Amino acid sequence: MTSTSQAFLFDGKAIPFDSNETIAMALDRAGIRTLGAGQGNSTGRYFCGIGTCQACTVSVDGTRMEACLTPARIGLQVERIASVSL
Amino acid sequence: MSAAHFLSRAGWRVTVYDSGVVASGATGSADGAVSVASKKPGPLMTLAVAAVRFYEHLAETGVLVDEFISRSTFMIASQSDELDVLESQSAQLEAAGVPVRLLKGQSLAETVGAAAPSALAAVEVQGEGHAVGYRVVERLRRLGGFTIRRHCRIVGLRQSGGSVSGVVTEQGVEPADAVLLAAGLGSMDFLAGSGLIRPRKGQLIVTDRAGRDTPRFPGPLMSCRYLVSKGSHPAGKLPESRSLGLVVDPLRTGQFLIGGSREDRDDKDTADADTVASLLRDAVALSPSLARLRVIRVFAGVRAATRDGMPIVGRVGGADNVWVATGFEGDGICLGPLMGHLCQQMICGRPADQDISALGADRFGLKLADAA
Amino acid sequence: MSDREVLVIGGGPAGVAAALEMARGGLKVTLCEQGPRLGGAIHRQPDDPSRRVRVPKAQRQRWQALAEALAASPVTVLCRHMFAGVEGSGAVLLEDRASGRIVTRHPAALVLALGGVERATPVPGWQLPGVVTAGGLQMMMKSTGRAPDGDVLLAGSGPLLVAVAAQLTALGKAPVAVLERSTSAVSLRALAGLIRAPAYLWEAAGYLLPLTKAGIRLQRGASVRSIVPAGDRLSVTIVDTIGLEQRLVVDRVALHDGLLPNGNGTTPAPNGPFTVLAGDCREVLGGVAAIADGRLAGLAVLARLGQAAPDLAGAAATLRRERRTQSALNTLFDYSGSDAAHLPDDTVICRCEGRTLGQLRGMLAAGDRVSAREIKLNGRFGMGACQGRFCAEWVAAFVASQRDGQPPQVAEIVGSRWPVKPVPVSAFVDLPPSSPSE
Numbered sequence: 001m002t003s004t005s006q007a008f009l010f011d012g013k014a015i016p017f018d019s020n021e022t023i024a025m026a027l028d029r030a031g032i033r034t035l036g037a038g039q040g041n042s043t044g045r046y047f048c049g050i051g052t053c054q055a056c057t058v059s060v061d062g063t064r065m066e067a068c069l070t071p072a073r074i075g076l077q078v079e080r081i082a083s084v085s086l
Numbered sequence: 087m088s089a090a091h092f093l094s095r096a097g098w099r100v101t102v103y104d105s106g107v108v109a110s111g112a113t114g115s116a117d118g119a120v121s122v123a124s125k126k127p128g129p130l131m132t133l134a135v136a137a138v139r140f141y142e143h144l145a146e147t148g149v150l151v152d153e154f155i156s157r158s159t160f161m162i163a164s165q166s167d168e169l170d171v172l173e174s175q176s177a178q179l180e181a182a183g184v185p186v187r188l189l190k191g192q193s194l195a196e197t198v199g200a201a202a203p204s205a206l207a208a209v210e211v212q213g214e215g216h217a218v219g220y221r222v223v224e225r226l227r228r229l230g231g232f233t234i235r236r237h238c239r240i241v242g243l244r245q246s247g248g249s250v251s252g253v254v255t256e257q258g259v260e261p262a263d264a265v266l267l268a269a270g271l272g273s274m275d276f277l278a279g280s281g282l283i284r285p286r287k288g289q290l291i292v293t294d295r296a297g298r299d300t301p302r303f304p305g306p307l308m309s310c311r312y313l314v315s316k317g318s319h320p321a322g323k324l325p326e327s328r329s330l331g332l333v334v335d336p337l338r339t340g341q342f343l344i345g346g347s348r349e350d351r352d353d354k355d356t357a358d359a360d361t362v363a364s365l366l367r368d369a370v371a372l373s374p375s376l377a378r379l380r381v382i383r384v385f386a387g388v389r390a391a392t393r394d395g396m397p398i399v400g401r402v403g404g405a406d407n408v409w410v411a412t413g414f415e416g417d418g419i420c421l422g423p424l425m426g427h428l429c430q431q432m433i434c435g436r437p438a439d440q441d442i443s444a445l446g447a448d449r450f451g452l453k454l455a456d457a458a
Numbered sequence: 459m460s461d462r463e464v465l466v467i468g469g470g471p472a473g474v475a476a477a478l479e480m481a482r483g484g485l486k487v488t489l490c491e492q493g494p495r496l497g498g499a500i501h502r503q504p505d506d507p508s509r510r511v512r513v514p515k516a517q518r519q520r521w522q523a524l525a526e527a528l529a530a531s532p533v534t535v536l537c538r539h540m541f542a543g544v545e546g547s548g549a550v551l552l553e554d555r556a557s558g559r560i561v562t563r564h565p566a567a568l569v570l571a572l573g574g575v576e577r578a579t580p581v582p583g584w585q586l587p588g589v590v591t592a593g594g595l596q597m598m599m600k601s602t603g604r605a606p607d608g609d610v611l612l613a614g615s616g617p618l619l620v621a622v623a624a625q626l627t628a629l630g631k632a633p634v635a636v637l638e639r640s641t642s643a644v645s646l647r648a649l650a651g652l653i654r655a656p657a658y659l660w661e662a663a664g665y666l667l668p669l670t671k672a673g674i675r676l677q678r679g680a681s682v683r684s685i686v687p688a689g690d691r692l693s694v695t696i697v698d699t700i701g702l703e704q705r706l707v708v709d710r711v712a713l714h715d716g717l718l719p720n721g722n723g724t725t726p727a728p729n730g731p732f733t734v735l736a737g738d739c740r741e742v743l744g745g746v747a748a749i750a751d752g753r754l755a756g757l758a759v760l761a762r763l764g765q766a767a768p769d770l771a772g773a774a775a776t777l778r779r780e781r782r783t784q785s786a787l788n789t790l791f792d793y794s795g796s797d798a799a800h801l802p803d804d805t806v807i808c809r810c811e812g813r814t815l816g817q818l819r820g821m822l823a824a825g826d827r828v829s830a831r832e833i834k835l836n837g838r839f840g841m842g843a844c845q846g847r848f849c850a851e852w853v854a855a856f857v858a859s860q861r862d863g864q865p866p867q868v869a870e871i872v873g874s875r876w877p878v879k880p881v882p883v884s885a886f887v888d889l890p891p892s893s894p895s896e
Contacts, residue, residue, distance in 0.1 A: 018505060019505065020494070021601070025601055025602050028606065031607075033587035034587045035587075038812070039810060039811050042806055042809050042812045043585075043586075045585075045586070045587035045588070046587075046590060046598075047589070047590050047594055047809075049591070049594030049598065051493070051540075052720070052844060052848075053844050053847065054810060054843035054844045054879070054880065055809065057843065059299060062377075063558060063884060064294070064379070064380050064882060065882075069538075069555075070555070081297040081299070082297045107832060109831075109832070221835075221836060224832065224835075227826065230826075236827070293883065294843055294880055353728070355728065356728055357546050358547045359546070359547070359560070359886075359889065360547065362545075362886060363560070366883050369883070370883060370884070370887050376883050379882075380843075380881060380883065381882075382842075382877070383877075386546075
């Protein structure tokens, strides 16, 4: 079931994942905890695990979605959503 | 709330009665455009110019500091048949003394090219602004000086000898020396005549915050179709029960406000997917990068629209101490503070800074209802 | 079979039970689940079937029975379909994550089985990466079948803390500590309630035994005062019953203060289909009750649509029993969170918008009684992407505490509009305009 050869890109870095694994789990195993800029002194991060808190939202091939609900796939371009200074 | 602010500064003891909570009507659901760009040429455009200047004045004097942001509005023509509307509105604005800049070719590409790559031409309307309706109300509330009675419905006006002597609430009669009806559609509950003001629903969309995946917007982008929708320009189209006009407004929070519709209906609690999808399709056609964002809220509000498209501001017949300020349709945020100030001047018996005779209640023969 | 479609939102036990009941009653049923697999939070299925965490046997069997019945049923299952709400004309909006599009449906009835959400009450630093909900930590274990790396501290109140501690321990990674805010000794009333529910006692015993064996301390009356970053780790200040402070440096903090019904999207929509709530989104009663409640929701739909419906007196009895158990259980815990008076002004309250307690206090400082709507619009509490799920209830309670009761309604802060959760703009762009007849 587990293959070490499959990976997606997170901010350009290859992140290996297991079959059926979500992006959030793969990132956590890769030691990545900060998933985006967030607001104020809140940053993007894994929190509720059920798609409710929206804190783990990342850009997946250009569309924003919850990392905890999104299965990883080979070649996905996942990016942190950076904030812009206003 | 503006009138309350200025009246209290003029020495009146003021009570604001709201059947719900403050800013719960169109104010709380408005786009916040303090803009002349889309106004109908004529007295309304002239007043809008004065209203923007008044916002600037309030920001400078501290009343609305940080709440009014000066900026330009960009009217965009992205289809060839919109070029005429663009040019004609631009000329009207220039005639009203509004600084405008036509953007084509290089200047167009540099200014709005990233945000709206398909634009054929644009007009930058300078000296405009943004103020969030509910935030303006909140600022005035915090400045205080008057009482707010939330969830306090006025069920009638106590009349005696050609004057109103008090307002009737569910708790009893409370004396008043002057009454200003500024209850939007609800103002008509106290006035004789029907069908004068009708509800015009508008639907708006708010996105999440832009990141680096979205280009910088120079200011709000207004599709020239908006002008057609608003009826500022005759476009030879049949009136519809729903028309859409597109404004993509970059908010201070980094979010975008996308609007809006004008619909002859009053169900302000519902937004429909059809309208929202149409607006978003148009928005993405104008600014493809918006497709990367998410819709986090959609909402609807109901504007009070008069028969002739002009607000009603002035004294009401049938009593010598009742004034009205309603029927602003989509222009309440822009005109509100100035109108509050002018109402204060009228109520104090002083000449108004601006000529608002064109807005008078007498043009419809508006009188206090007998049952009021 | 009736050709009218009924829609069930949520692929947990309540949703599956409702779908099965309605399919048995002859309705055409479509079951939508937001995640890639069915099971809900309680029966979250592992990514790799050979790697699963241990759960109580009864719990595993309950899901197995539902899953087998579902596989044998004609119910259509749509995974990765997010419920976006009921729009103004009454259509149900689903976001299909695979195609990236909005799908509209006009079901004859709608069953919402949206589950619960965890309550996590604010403490300074709860917004830091590495701080998760206990349920979020449990999801990680259930999905991957592995213990998360690093040292874990569990804190808050509720039986889930003990369950997660036991699962961590079983995976060879005992938590550094389990802090249970409640000081209440087990009351007689609570015990009497629990004795009537042997399943719970078995579950509790199953969780507690390995903990005791591993020497894990369950600190009653202790709670987290603040969390600050310490390099790549988290430095946690803990306070005990007598006010003594202690510092622990860990990698993860899992917070939990009980469960709340997931109410977003459950307000009846004008023009919407006949709608029934099922399971924890109606009332948080746990997994056993969710199945019974789902069946009852299915029954309500069958009755409404004029289909023959079985007698489900047993399900109603289950619901009553679980309600008694749950309320007995709740008396043992303290879900109120930190005393707000001790929270500093810079404590983040709204995690989405980064709004702080100081900003909320400022809004309430004036003598004028601002409304919930004003707190929302001007304070931006509940305006963020999670739509107030993690702050609205707390904000409402805080406002009430500052005003001698009279709490504002949580619904006034959350609102009832669609979309229930953020939906990509791109998903709408392909939505075909409705036909002119609509």
